[in-house]
Structures are given as structure tokens and as C-alpha cells.
Amino acid sequence: MPKNFNHDFSDSAANRNGNARKRAKKRSRLNFPALPKLSLPRLPRPGLFPVFGALIGFACIMLFISTGSDDVSARSQPHEEWITPELSLAADGSSQTTQTTLQSGDNAISALMRLGFDRKTSHNIISAANSSYKLRNIRAGKSFKRVNSRHGIDLFYNIDAGQRLHLSLPSGEKTWQSKLVKRQVFTRQHMSSGSIEDSLFSSAARAGMDQRTTMNLVDIFAWDIDFARDMRRGDSFQVIYEERFDDDGRTLESSILAAKFVNQGQEFMAVRYEQSNGKVDYFDPDGKSMRKAYLKAPVKFSRISSRFKLKRKHPVLGYTRAHRGVDYASPSGTPVHAIGDAHVSFVGWKGGYGRIVQLRHNNRNHTTFYAHLRSYGKGIKKGARIRQGQVIGYVGMSGLATGPHLHFEFRSRGRAVNPLTVKHPPAKPIEKAEKQRFLQQTAPLLGDLKQPPIQYAWG
Numbered sequence: 001m002p003k004n005f006n007h008d009f010s011d012s013a014a015n016r017n018g019n020a021r022k023r024a025k026k027r028s029r030l031n032f033p034a035l036p037k038l039s040l041p042r043l044p045r046p047g048l049f050p051v052f053g054a055l056i057g058f059a060c061i062m063l064f065i066s067t068g069s070d071d072v073s074a075r076s077q078p079h080e081e082w083i084t085p086e087l088s089l090a091a092d093g094s095s096q097t098t099q100t101t102l103q104s105g106d107n108a109i110s111a112l113m114r115l116g117f118d119r120k121t122s123h124n125i126i127s128a129a130n131s132s133y134k135l136r137n138i139r140a141g142k143s144f145k146r147v148n149s150r151h152g153i154d155l156f157y158n159i160d161a162g163q164r165l166h167l168s169l170p171s172g173e174k175t176w177q178s179k180l181v182k183r184q185v186f187t188r189q190h191m192s193s194g195s196i197e198d199s200l201f202s203s204a205a206r207a208g209m210d211q212r213t214t215m216n217l218v219d220i221f222a223w224d225i226d227f228a229r230d231m232r233r234g235d236s237f238q239v240i241y242e243e244r245f246d247d248d249g250r251t252l253e254s255s256i257l258a259a260k261f262v263n264q265g266q267e268f269m270a271v272r273y274e275q276s277n278g279k280v281d282y283f284d285p286d287g288k289s290m291r292k293a294y295l296k297a298p299v300k301f302s303r304i305s306s307r308f309k310l311k312r313k314h315p316v317l318g319y320t321r322a323h324r325g326v327d328y329a330s331p332s333g334t335p336v337h338a339i340g341d342a343h344v345s346f347v348g349w350k351g352g353y354g355r356i357v358q359l360r361h362n363n364r365n366h367t368t369f370y371a372h373l374r375s376y377g378k379g380i381k382k383g384a385r386i387r388q389g390q391v392i393g394y395v396g397m398s399g400l401a402t403g404p405h406l407h408f409e410f411r412s413r414g415r416a417v418n419p420l421t422v423k424h425p426p427a428k429p430i431e432k433a434e435k436q437r438f439l440q441q442t443a444p445l446l447g448d449l450k451q452p453p454i455q456y457a458w459g
């Protein structure tokens, strides 16, 4: 369990005025791939950015606001460089752009004719494209963009996120030329932060986070925080995430690079790291995996007396039924430990189980059952928060049991699985040999998280 109390953050959080603290904040950092140098005049903004305008507008405002309080601007390039070759053609004052999208039942010919080409030219275009890409079978939803400029006619068709078909008829020529162009992928880094007022999702939405990113945040901290029960008003989060766009401004994916969550005063931090073996995972700042392992067994010093079997003769009932758990033969009174952080979802007598404690783990798909107990651990009551290793009861033989033993079940999404063979995600820490690289690579991101979230100038 990470215990990275960051007093700097706590102090600054306390100093911030309440108004600003309640307000969810967002800033963006723009990262651009290198683009070919353009000889064309720069585009005025945002009129010629019909697709990007709305997207970058807010980001730019936040960028300018945030430059005063940190060095975001130093790591950003001017947004005017976000010009694709396609848009650079459109930047020519004399050019004219028209676009059409295929409807269902539509085909390339009819789409091209809507762009002003006659039937014969449309056929010529499709033939010219053939060497690069077959336009005959394209489907509804796909678009063509026609740009008329002093250079001639250009026709663009986006095949997928990675490729674009570029057809051109240079001025004074009669044959269409065709080539495939690699499309640019743009990344943009965001920092969103906020505090919980009602629910995590609405607070995250106010901070400008999309649902997918919020889900990812929940997944990363699922082993430490029970998001269904542990959330409290005033809990706070700070998330640095990266969105990847294609050159039409469409989001391809979004991934969290680093995140901090303060839950009931306890701070959790996670950072994304690609290990040298290529595996990507989330780690705490010390390099421990965010995915916690469960204890290997709920009792120490015991032997397994009965394994998970889908069919066996019940020793007491005498008939054959599945044994959906593992029995650990232990002397009466042996302490039983919770195998992971959890909440008590049931404690009491339950038929053949006798005295049973059921735990719902912070990874909410997982529940564990501890049955035939002689007695319960201190403070074990429904809803109680349990830490890994905590004693939740003592081995006994309550219910249908021939002798003192612990009957242990592990359920994933409600289904009993064999706790001895269930594959938990590997939770290995960063290898020693790689620790230095890990620390170096993650330091900037974690450093950003340690700074108090930026304030709106008018906040």
C-alpha cells in the first residue's frame, strides 16, 4: 500500500481558497509531430480550422492561462504549426474546398459527381486511384474532399487513421495522379484535476475528462480504492493523460500517463511506464505495480485438505456435489487473514457454511468467502473496511464440517474459481536493473502531479 503523503500538496490544498478548490480544472499541453516546413502563409484562426477550431480553442485558452503559473509553454510549440498538407492547400487564398460524405446506397461515382466531376471524369479518377486504392467498394460514412487551387485539382480520401489517398490533376495536365499519403497522428497532453462533490464521474466530467479516461482512472486505482464505497466529498484527483488524434481531429485513443488520487486524506499515485520488455503497466512512484497481489493463502501453517472440484462426495451430506472452494486443515482458533483489501459484504451464519465472512475486494469483480469459522475477528461487521492480512476470524467447524478447517472460496464476477490456480495479473515491481530508467522517465510526470493544480486567473 503506497504511503506517499505529500505534505507540499496537502499544505497547498489547505491554502487554496474553497472556491477554487471546488472548481474542476483542466489545462492542456500540445505536442506536435514534426511537420514539413510550409512555404504558404500561416492560417488565420479559427476560421480555417473548422474541424479543429472547437477542439483547440479551449485548449489554447487554457494554454495561455497556464503559462503564467508553470512552464507548459516552454514544452509546447505554437499551435499554428498544426497544419496538415491538406490544410496547407486550403490556406492558399485562391483555393476552394468542397466535401461530400457517402450516404447508404451511395457509391464513389455519385459522390464524385456531387463534387462537380462529370461521369467520365469520375470513372477516370477511380481508375487512376486503382494502383493505390480501390474506390469501387467504399462505404457510407466515408468522405471525399475536393480542393481547387491555382496548382490544379486535389482530391483527398481518408482510408483509415493511418492512410490518405491523394489524387491530383495538376494545372495544364490531363491525367490524374494518385498516391498514398501517411497521415499524421497528433498527441495532446492534458492535465485535469478536481475534487469530488457528488460523484466521481460528474466531477471528472466538470474537469473536462471524457468517460473513457475516468474509467481508466478507476481501473488504475481499483486495487487501492473502492470507488463505490470509499469516495468522500473533498476527495481529489489529478490526471495527466494523452489523447491521440488523427489529422481530422478525431480521437484515436486516450491513455493516462500519471494520476494522483487523494481518498479520505490518503494519497495514491500511479504512473504509466513501458518496461524494456515492451510491457506497459501502472506503477507507484517507487516502482511497485498498482495491481496488488493477493495473499497466497488466508491461513498460515496449514495444509490443503480438500481442493476445488466441480464434483465430489460431500463428507457430511454424503452425496456428490461440487466443492467450489479450497479447505485448509488448521487447528481450531488459527487466525484467518483477508487475502486482500476489501469491505465486509456479509458476516453471520449461513447454512452449511456455518459462520462465514464474505469480503468484496477493492477490485470489485472479486469476492472471497471464509467459512466454518469458530468466531469473527475484531471489528468485523458488515461494511467494515478490511486491509490485506487483517484477521477476519478464527478457524472452527461451524456448519457442515467434520473437523476444524477453513473453507475458502474465491469468486470472480460472482463465479467460483479455483483460488489455487486462478491467474491474477502479474504484480511484479520494476526490475532492479531497470529502476534507474524508470525513475528517470517518470520523474517529470510525477513532478507535474506534485505541483498544486493551476488556478484560473479569475478562480
Ligand SMILES: [Zn+2]
Residues within 6 Å of the ligand: 306, 323, 325, 326, 327, 406, 407, 408
Ligand atoms: Zn470446503
